[in-house]
Amino acid sequence: MSTSTQPNPALLLAGKKLNNDWQVIDLIPKNPDGTGGNFSHSYNVENLITGERAFLKALDFSKAFKDVDPVPLINKLTGLFQFEQDVLERCRDKRLSRIINLIDSGMVPAEEGTIIPVPYLILELAAGDIYQQLDFSKISHAVNLRILHSVSVALFQLHNNGIAHQDVKPSNVLVVENKPHKLGDLGRADLRGETTPYGLMAFAGDLSYAAPEVHYKAVSSDWVFKRIASDAYQLGSMIVFLYTQLNMTAIMKMHIAPEHNWTNWTQTYREVLPYLYVALEQSVEFFKEFVDDKELAEKLGDLLFQLCDPDPNKRGHPKTITGKNKTISLERYNTIFDRILKDYEMKTLGLKFN
């Protein structure tokens, strides 16, 4: 009896014409620089009618089939893929301009010799994430502020529709040609009032970008102070990252005494909070050191105190987080980042607003 290796259909889409006028051009090799998923592959595709180029994300079931217990894994993968598709469709239907656009979706049926179908999503083509755009040796305030404005708007658009992103990090901020930056990868999102794959988790995204309350296992039970607060923190963390290439959680951890950090702390979050405020203070000082425009450093430093407040109940703009109906809203930050960007551009042009 001989054994043969089954071909992986998710790797064989190149050259195929899909049912919906899309032609698969080529497989995008796993970027040696990128953190690609283990259960999907990417392709360049082209619309045969309009000539539009796009990006195809194909779900790869093959590893799941080889698992010792394949059924639950296949179920899980299908559920996650379906969920991401649903969220992207919702964003498309609501015309969320700063979220990567879902153009189409479908499934390549199992072909002869295999039993594995390949579901796929066709997404707006991005030129890569912001790592490809940023030159770390020469900080551009204008580029950084544009990115921050786009992320803020993207998050606000999501929040306005009951969606929390949960995984805002540099590799999920995408560069789209001739357009503002967009937020991608909604696979870890959570929907307000709905059952979602990661809804029961305190935090579903990349832990290294998570807010401190996540690490201290002190996440609120209230959706806004759990999910929106987390996104707000990650927006603040993005400010620090763009100037230092370190996220706020990493910088704060470096300023927290070892006995107080989440690895060693055994008491309540309330008790450790005063030490986290000290760490925040020092982290903001550290950040400001690397912003050569002092006026801008002050403005962004102030935003950091608001967005990265270690207490999620105090996080966000003072005008929305205090008072009777306190909540976290990023709406004001859209205006703030826009204003800071315009001020900066005017300043570099030698002009001033009256």
Added chain:
Amino acid sequence: MASWIPADKRRNVIPRWRDFKPTIELGELNPVPNAKSKAFANPISPFHTAKIHDWEAARTVKNAIELLNSSIVLDDQEHTLSTASFLKSSRESSVPLKKVADQILYPRDTDHSFEQLLNLERFDKIIGEKIQRLRRCLDHNPYNSISWIELARLFLIIGKEESAERCILVAIQLAPDNRYISRTGSRFFTHVGDYKKAQKVLKANAAFKTDPWLLSADIGIASLNNKSSFNIKIGRELVASQNYSPYDLNELLSALATEELNAGSIKNSKRLFNESLINPNDNAVAQAVWAGKHISNLNLNQGLFDRTPHIFEAKAYNFYYNKSWGPAFSSTLQWFIDQPFSSDPAVFGSFIATSVLEKYDEGIKIAKYGLKSTPNDFTLLNNLTFAYLKNNNIKEAQQTIAKIHAESLNDHQRVFYLATKGLLYYKLGQIEAGETAYNESSNLAGRTKNKKLQLLADFHHLIAKVELEKSEQNLLKLDHLVKELEPMNEIYLQDVLNNLIKKLDAPKTLNIK
């Protein structure tokens, strides 16, 4: 005559109030063990595993940045070091990354604020700058309760008690359950004499009955108020529970030992003091040094003095009792910088500088700084007057002694006050008035049956007389007094007398040793 806290005065285990950073470094803010909750170790994150995979596949700046961030957050030492090392040497990595990488690879302490403060000339300027900086920080980060506490401490150092209290109240409001805030808050109210409030702040902390650092403060403050804490039993239970490290228990054991000592139970007290010295902080060592005058053979070995950080108070007293006046004064200066709002180091420092070392300028300086945070402290005002008189600054001495509210003094203080007044009259040339004041001082001490104080008043009276007019007879009397006072722990007088003889160039035939 100058005075200090005599060895027979009761000392209590009151929390130290230092800068936040040294307090952390001393381990006084470590979490206490909690049986219900374990430390929050993160499970292995799939994102982190993927980043390690990417890093191993391609050592690029992007992969290093991603893995460095992740490794710092998730405590992966191995990859923190390997990525930091890569980023430090990579041409493509940014300035902040290189700086962080450097900090990771070569950690060092760059805080020189303590050394800066040792320069008393610049003390005011440094404190002023620190206040300004903290105010700016609090404008941006008003929820930072630790900064409010730091600001309160600085206000207290420069004598702005009301401003300090406002800051303390904000901090307590923001973080009532934090040990540092509760202990420093209670220390503040102890400083201003409001013991009830001091204990209330401690009790408001949710962990009060399970945190030995809070219970020890409560027991110490109650004892300072001449009362016995209601929580001694709970304190004993914590000690017996074996749930806490010797370091976590050291102040509690010391406070309980002091209670036992005050109750006359020397045996129990000795046992508890010795247990407190297994892994003590400076406060427990200082308490044991104090108790050593009442209990023999405590485990106070040189090793303790060498390895316990910030042990300035205990060292100062230890040097003093060993007649090492210079090192005693240096340690007192360090103690003063460590606890600048406390009158104790300023009192002891001004006493040693003036009465023992005869460094009057130094005595004046430290007394003046001490008076900033406790402007009405009798002992400091008296020591300052004495230092001015010995330095022949008569006008300043008159202005200083005028600030003492003579009517509110107790008999003990009055003995010192009258003796200092006597010296003032002598310096003013009013010998008769001087003699009367000295005699009143001696008589008052006699009436209160304080033999030591009476002899001290007589000793200083004779010194004033001899300085005015050299008299062999008086020198012999002084020598006699020195011998009488030596067994009463007044060990410095022989040196004072020797200095005087040297100054007067007394005949060598004088039979004084």
